[in-house]
Amino acid sequence: MEFFRIKRDIPFMRHALVFNAISIVTFLAAVFFLATRGLHLSIEFTGGTVIEVNYAQAADLPKVRTALDKLGFGDVQVQNFGTPRDVLIRLPLQADIKQAEVVARVFGALCSAEGGAVSTQQFVSDKGEAISKAACNAAAGETVHLQRSEFVGPQVGSELARDGAYALAATIIGIMIYLAFRFEWKFSIAAIVANMHDVIIILGFFAFFQWEFSLSVLAAVLAVLGYSVNESVVIFDRIREAFRRYRKLTPHEVIDHAITSTMSRTIITHGSTQMMVLSMLIFGGATLHYFALALTVGILFGIYSSVFVAAAIAMWLGVKREDLVSASTKDIDRNDPNAGAAV
Numbered sequence: 167m168e169f170f171r172i173k174r175d176i177p178f179m180r181h182a183l184v185f186n187a188i189s190i191v192t193f194l195a196a197v198f199f200l201a202t203r204g205l206h207l208s209i210e211f212t213g214g215t216v217i218e219v220n221y222a223q224a225a226d227l228p229k230v231r232t233a234l235d236k237l238g239f240g241d242v243q244v245q246n247f248g249t250p251r252d253v254l255i256r257l258p259l260q261a262d263i264k265q266a267e268v269v270a271r272v273f274g275a276l277c278s279a280e281g282g283a284v285s286t287q288q289f290v291s292d293k294g295e296a297i298s299k300a301a302c303n304a305a306a307g308e309t310v311h312l313q314r315s316e317f318v319g320p321q322v323g324s325e326l327a328r329d330g331a332y333a334l335a336a337t338i339i340g341i342m343i344y345l346a347f348r349f350e351w352k353f354s355i356a357a358i359v360a361n362m363h364d365v366i367i368i369l370g371f372f373a374f375f376q377w378e379f380s381l382s383v384l385a386a387v388l389a390v391l392g393y394s395v396n397e398s399v400v401i402f403d404r405i406r407e408a409f410r411r412y413r414k415l416t417p418h419e420v421i422d423h424a425i426t427s428t429m430s431r432t433i434i435t436h437g438s439t440q441m442m443v444l445s446m447l448i449f450g451g452a453t454l455h456y457f458a459l460a461l462t463v464g465i466l467f468g469i470y471s472s473v474f475v476a477a478a479i480a481m482w483l484g485v486k487r488e489d490l491v492s493a494s495t496k497d498i499d500r501n502d503p504n505a506g507a508a509v
Contacts, residue, residue, distance in 0.1 A: 175426045178473055179418045179481055185474035186482075193363055196370020203373045208380035209318055211327040213259040215268050218313035219276060222306070224250040233279040237271055243378070245452040252313075254452060265317040270300065273312050277302035280309040330384045337388050338365075341395055349402055352483040357398040360476035364394045367467050368460055382457040390464030393439075397432070397472040404428055405477070409487045417486050421477050432469065440465055 209216060227244055230253060234242045243256040260268055270284075277284050282304030302310040341361060345354045368387055372379050404424035412420060443465065447458035 172426050172429055175419065175422045176429075178422050178425050179478065182474060182478040182481060185470075186478055189363060189471070189475050192370075193366055196366045196373070199370050199373040200366070203376065205369065205373055205379040206376045207327070208378050209256050209258070210381050211324075211330070211379075213318050213324075215257045215260075215265055216316045216318070217255040217257070217269060217272055218247075218315075219253050219255065219273070220311040220313050221251045221253065222309050222311075225253045227253070229279055230255075230276065233275045234272065237275055239268070239272075247452045265315070269312075269315045273300055273302070273310070276310050277304075280304055282309055326381065330381065334365075334384065334388065337391055338362075341391060345395070348399070350485075352480050352485045353402045353405075355483065356476045356479035357395065357402065359479055360398055360471040361391055361394050363471050363475050364390055364464060364467050368463050371463050372456075372460070377456055377459065380456060382454070383460045386457045386460035386464065390461065390468060393464065394468040394471060397468055398476045400431070401425060401428055401472055401477055402480070405480070405485075413487070417481060417484075421481055425473055425477060436465055436469055 225246065227246065231242070231244050234244065234255070239260060240258045242258075243254075245254050246252060247254045255272065257268060257272070274284050280302065282302040284300050285303050287299050287301050300312055302308055338361070342354075342358050345357045348354070349357065365387060368390060371377070372383065377383075401424060404427055405421055408415070408420045408424045408427075412423065415423065440462065443458050443461045446454045447462065450458060
């Protein structure tokens with residue numbers, strides 16, 4: 167399906183050297199920031215406590231942060247999720263304090279900030295179990311309600327980090343094997359380099375801005391890997407078709423024609439996908455924020471790398487018609503005086 171057709175080929179490969187230089191600079195910058203600043207790993211990887219509280223009215227996040235800073239728990243993250251009344255609090259691992267005490271002190275600080283006092287309520291569950299729960303009593307009623315608390319130990323966090331690294335490595339190796347069988351070696355190398363380029367760039371963005379790297383972000387990186395591979399496969403397939411169809415065009419012209427002929431499809435596919443991602447970025451709240459951010463960076467650089475990294479590397483490696491169109495000996499008529507002639 168095409169919304170429009172570009173009649174004249176765009177000379178992408180004429181500017182390939184400039185854009186390759188930009189790619190090398192951004193890639194090295196991403197590696198530098200990864201090596202020097204590292205990733206800001208979430209509690210899922212480092213271990214810590216997650217607390218969800220619900221306010222009777224819209225929560226005042228600066229006031230919440232001020233109350234928690236007085237506890238001295240280090241880098242505490244406070245953000246809304248769901249509604250303005252729901253607040254998610256992430257605390258780093260406290261080696262010398264038990265989780266129950268951490269939750270009690272946090273909830274007590276929040277309750278005091280609202281002018282209330284913490285009391286313990288006793289009730290019986292449906293299974294007949296006696297359960298005690300902290301409540302914040304103030305003049306205006308229960309101003310803060312403790313929804314849930316969750317503790318991630320350091321061992322669980324390290325296991326998640328290791329399993330996430332294994333998942334990323336397995337995906338990359340699987341894509342490499344697929345590309346090696348799917349295309350000729352020049353195309354395979356070009357596509358593999360382009361995919362590594364996209365992954366490192368995304369990680370570089372998260373290292374430079376110190377955005378939180380969580381399991382959802384890891385899922386976004388894996389999704390971008392498949393997304394980038396698909397774009398490279400489409401362009402490379404069109405290059406092979408163009409080599410077989412247009413025998414008088416040079417390799418540069420064939421690549422330019424192949425990329426130009428996929429522009430309509432690229433705009434439709436990436437445009438519709440980015441619209442969905444932007445909706446998650448704007449309306450998805452804190453839970454989907456960094457997931458959508460990683461996808462946005464990956465989609466933009468996936469388009470760029472497929473054209474100016476993958477296609478350009480294939481050109482620099484000297485891809486030509488003979489690499490793709492091989493004569494079959496069984497189809498040659500030995501009595502034909504023109505047999506074996508190259509066109």
